[in-house]
Amino acid sequence: MPVTLYYYTGWQECQLHGCPKGDSAWRDMAFKTVPGKPSVHELHVEADGLEFVVCDMQKKYWDNPPDWYGKKNYLISEAGKYSLRNGHLRRIRDTPVLVVTDLDHTLIGHERDPENKLLEDFKTTWLGEYAPNGSALAYSTGRNKSMALDVAKERHLPRPELLICGVGTEVYAIPSSLPLFDWWEAGASLQLMPEWKSKVLDGFDRKYVEDILLAAFPKFELRGTPEDDPYRIPTAYQMDENFDAGKRTLQETLGEKYQVISSGHGEWKLIDICSSQAGKGKALEFAQRELKFEPGRTLACGDSGNDELMFRCDGSYGVMVANSLPELVEAMTKNAQDSVLAKGKTFWTTTWRWQEESRT
Template sequence: MKQFLFITDLDYTLVGDDQAMAKLNERLKVHRQTHHTKIVYSTGRSLYLYQKLTDEKTLLEPDVLICAVGTEIYYGGSNTPDSKWSDKLSEGWDKGLVVQISEVFPKLKLQPESEQRPFKVSYFLEEKTSGDFLSELESRLLEQGLDIQVIYSLGSSAHINSLSGVYEQGKDLEIPVLDILPRKANKGMAMTFVRENLEIDVAQTVACGDSGNDISLFADRKEKGIIVGNAKQELLEWHKTHPNENRYLAKANFATGIEEGLEYFGFL
């Protein structure tokens, strides 16, 4: 056993079964103490919603926190995002113009203000959408010289407030989510940036996820990847059509699936 870099999504990946998470947390805590393993959370949540989650769930303190779908990186419990990463993302990005162009698409409903970040514009969709819609939106943005990417995934309303008028409150619904980011920003690119800063070998890195916005953690990667058994359909379909021996599809759900994958790759 030796040091590794552990990167995981939170909602419906690490978080979802409190008992299983507590068991995995204990094993990771011991491994970090013994082998200096690094723990990184990579979440679509803003820092604000991440902090709300820590009030609700018992999470290990991460060495690094990646928020807002890879657009913000926080080290060592800081509330100030890494400036080098922010500087990198600012090239070819104009948030105001992104919002202005996107407003002409009536299917798009802005997410709460807490989820609109300096390098992320996020929407809900009233219904699941097609690739044609995504292509049209992306084309309109690229035509204006914006260096962007459009990421579609199915999220949960469980951790989102202020959904009145869009979704029925009090229910944990699977909802279509659209994030517009700088092309240089996503969970996968943020993972590479953090891994290189921490100087941890790619072979000693493993990432875990459950939905479409985690695909960049797995696409054409030498890092190991774990997809939990309860993964969303868009990720499962992508996994099936993009095989990679470095990726493992767990049989178990949530943290138990992560533990299964870590044992499969020999990290635990």
Template sequence: MVTVYYFTNWSPCFIHTSYEGQWKSLKMSPHPSRRSWQQINLAYLGEFVFTNGDGLWDNPQPGKNYQNPGVPLFAVYRGKEIPIIQSESILLISDLDNTLIGSHPDTHAAQRRFNEYWISKHYFTGSKLVYSTGRSLEEYQELFDQGYKMLEPDMIVTAVGSDAYTKDYKTGQYLNHIDFHHLYDGENWDSEIMAKLMIEHFPWMVIPTKKYIYPFKIWVTARLPDVLEHKNRLKHFLKNTSGEIREGKVIHARAIISGIADWRYIDITPRIGGKRMGVRYAQKYFKFAPDHTIVAGDSGNDIEMFRDPEHHGILVGNAEGEMCEWFDKKPRVNKFKSEFFWGDGVIDGIEKIFGNQISKV
């Protein structure tokens, strides 16, 4: 018996192969939990191609056919046959920009290698993939228009822990998890008030547009010299240890600083905010224990994901200097610093952490 998974938007979709002595087009079925994937079980499979049954064909190369790699379970993804290994189920929560994707030409090849690795060992074996990003949902969706070919995740945590989304399998619509917002109950937070306070007390900050005011975060930018000069005053103001009433509320907040070169990105969040909230929510939602959870990142706004000593962490080799400085201050329990960049670093970390626990068959 051979099971084939095929990545496609075709519906219907057929695998065209020599079956029972002649070439036939056999209809595939949608995968029950992975959108844009079709599947079929066959007693025997030799050479094959795919078709939509209406004149469109998928061959690995013109005049060539796909080949059975000789394993009982495999996927065909963007022109490549990928054997699937039954592996230990893990929860991976990864940053996107400069961790799995980036503008450097080499990031695209590393991203594809990560996609193929995740398909081979984790995408169909009970593991869960979560993207935890500073981007909004709209900015995340724009990445596909820009040509990034990311695997569809099981969850997206956006705006540095401001929202969590899953996609409805049937409609393709993103569902905002309102219960994620309840993690901030009791924080007395108000993004509009906080944005106003920042403008009044820290005029050197720049709020690009109103759209960067999120439910549980405001995003600002600032020149590096201003950040270095005023960082301590900003953090003291946000902590509000005296409980000062500002605009009718007592708000305790924090600043998460990231970025390189002459400018810094500053995320102003509730005092318990940041990407750590997304880690905890994903663990609870998908029912994964810390010892089977891995986080991955590269910049200052990923630090909160690395603070918890119970779960594993991967710092990619291209991590920002300030992130590396924080990481190297003391031993980080269960955390691994890869020498490889981008998606290759994530692969390296997973293999270092779970490589000896892979097989369960």
């Protein structure tokens, strides 16, 4: 049985110096580059295990285990597929999954992770156990593209397959030729996916919606610009006892071609108006089709009202993080027995991890 090792490195060339299980002699084995993944190198060894370290081809620089690893050499005890990144040796999962995650207060920027330790744990888990097996990652955020790229750079987020912005109104494919990190530097060249734009967004009439808001709904304060938010109209509502009725009346006035999406908690609610064929739920379904993942192998993660539609996608799995806003908790609790919502499977966690035992 073979051992396959994927090694994340900035070295152009590198080699493994190790001893296959059952052998007595150490030897050098060169890694091969992985096409389309310049930061990943690959090695196959016919063995049931392996003790090793990694070095450059001149043996000037060495990758030895960090102190917390507890051993002087890396150790693989049985055949299988593994990855090594920043001292973390991980066994690669067998089955690919699609993860579609919100950013703010879900993956990043929440009070349960002030030092980004959970975020770093996600990166290690994702890159070590899932990314090498064909799994796919998509970021789905209320931020516009520019703001999403800014936070990706700030938090050093790994390259996704798709970047979904503007509460599911914009979908961008991220080329695999871009680096695993620093991919955000190519943000200016990212264009809306033609398949998404032609099927979903061409019917969005911005002036029609703005005229209705200005004429009859002054409580919904217009925000954003056509340049930053081309296929949604962001508004804000200062909360009062009339909010629910006002939102319902606005939806009825706009008609079935549009949807009114609310999120936030406190004095102000953020309200987005977009096509009924957009939104985070429709964008998740589009991601499944484009990336070829069945709903049963899709996991959606979120914390607020604009994430609710992802949890309504038939057959998909969902994570409401432990710091989710009351609006999402109340909606999911109230509708837990709905025939539509019950088709999804949602569970709670403080950090992301695909767990077979959680699939009930």
